[in-house]
Amino acid sequence: MAELNAIKELRVEHITKRFPGVLACDDISLCVGEHEILALVGENGAGKTTLMNIIMGLYQSDEGAIYINGNEVNFKSPNDAFSAGIGMVHQHYMLVPNMTVLENVALGIKECWKSVVDLKLVRDKVNEVSEKYGLKVDPDAYIWQLSVGEQQRVELVKTLCQGAGFLILDEPTSALTPQETEDLIVLLKRMSKELSIIFISHKLNEVKALSDKVSILRHGRVVFEGNTKDYSPKQIAALMTGHEVEIAENKADPVEGESVLDIRNLCVKSDRGFYALDNFNLEVKAGEIVGLAGVSGNGQKELAEVINGLRKAESGSIRFFGTEIQNKSPDEVIALGMGYIPEERNTEGIVPSMSIKENMILKDSASPRFSKKNFLNHKAIEKYTDEMREKFDIRSPNMFVAAGSLSGGNIQKVILAREIDRNPKFLICVYPIRGLDMGAAEFIHKQLLALRERGVGILLISEELDEIMNLSDRIAVIFKGQNKAVLNKGEATTSRLGILMAGVKEDE
Ligand SMILES: Nc1ncnc2c1ncn2[C@@H]1O[C@H](COP(=O)(O)OP(=O)(O)OP(=O)(O)O)[C@@H](O)[C@H]1O
């Protein structure tokens, strides 16, 4: 592995960055010392990622300067930042999907670029790093075959292989399982003996467990700085949002609605050819929220896809309002009233190059509400999009900017607004609050409860046990493609679910 580049101090002074219509960073100053971990927190769109991209040389700031060990640096590209020993794991992964893990790592290691790429050298590095830090990756897997959590691990391995002495981690835990998150926190803590870290997260218990210092951004400005040990997660939350955050809870009695989604003996293959769903059974009734708990990678992705017509089933049945929808096309499933909040935001949730306005009506462009005689009714679409921006607090200069230019959390809000507000008859949400700040998460949970009140059945796929337990009427547990148990609201505890999620039978 390359020698770690010693960075004793990274200082950012008076950084300002404007995008058309947005002041993303407004006179920001920060300092991270040797072996220090700084947590950077703030609501969606506060400017966290932009500031990091400026440090990495991906964007140029309009004003301000960056100093390393007291010397001003002027990075023109991430390459310059790597050379100075700074590595970043991005919020949206930057891996090449149709290349293997090894090939992706090789892209970042110049020493292996000879007349042919020396993959043996890369393999050795990958093995060394994954062993040293306990980060398991399959070097020969293609990126497109990996879950989001696995991709996150590859990003970390890739950055560490480059020999970074200063790590920038932009929401590194958002797609990790609770166990992986715990492991990563321990790992990062240990690594901070050798390097410095800027850590961005919306999860304040992680901030508390990991960081030495915390800075809060609001509307592009630093509004608070302090030593983490002096504040509780609750206090940091209040400083961040300016008010106490309430937790939305499903306190209603269980319903006896009609069966809406009825899945029986479903068998589905994964991209890698094994059975991701193996005789899976599940029922969701009208007006109830069924939480599907499980460690990601146990068939959740394939389940959401097969229900939405995005993957073929091998056998079994999926009845939706009594109709068999197995192997129907996505359009046909949508027409039957299915709403879908997918895990993969940028590829399945939005079309990044299209405007917010266009993304908002992706599924309804042919409906009489938004088009007349095959022509789009722009006035109606714009009025609707404006309402949605207001209601879901989507932060953007206007509705004509590309959805891909929004901050991570705001992209998620576009998807949530579209799927929740088009009045689905049924909704599948996969990790719905991933990447949302606490205020936004609370708002979304309230929206889901309101849909439930209106009689909509909801399948909530999540790894966050708090979220599952707060919202669900019933909780199913998926493990290795099978539904291991269905518990009523009152029967579920964190430890019981944890045990089931690990595949242990309850009588063992
Ligand atoms: N390339 C870009 N073009 C135009 N606007 C941008 C671009 N990148 C970021 N912005 C805007 O800058 C602001 C700050 O975005 P940024 O991604 O830094 O937020 P963030 O704090 O990382 O939020 P999140 O928690 O949602 O990831 C947002 O209003 C965003 O729309």
Ligand SMILES: [Mg+2]
């Ligand atoms: Mg961000």
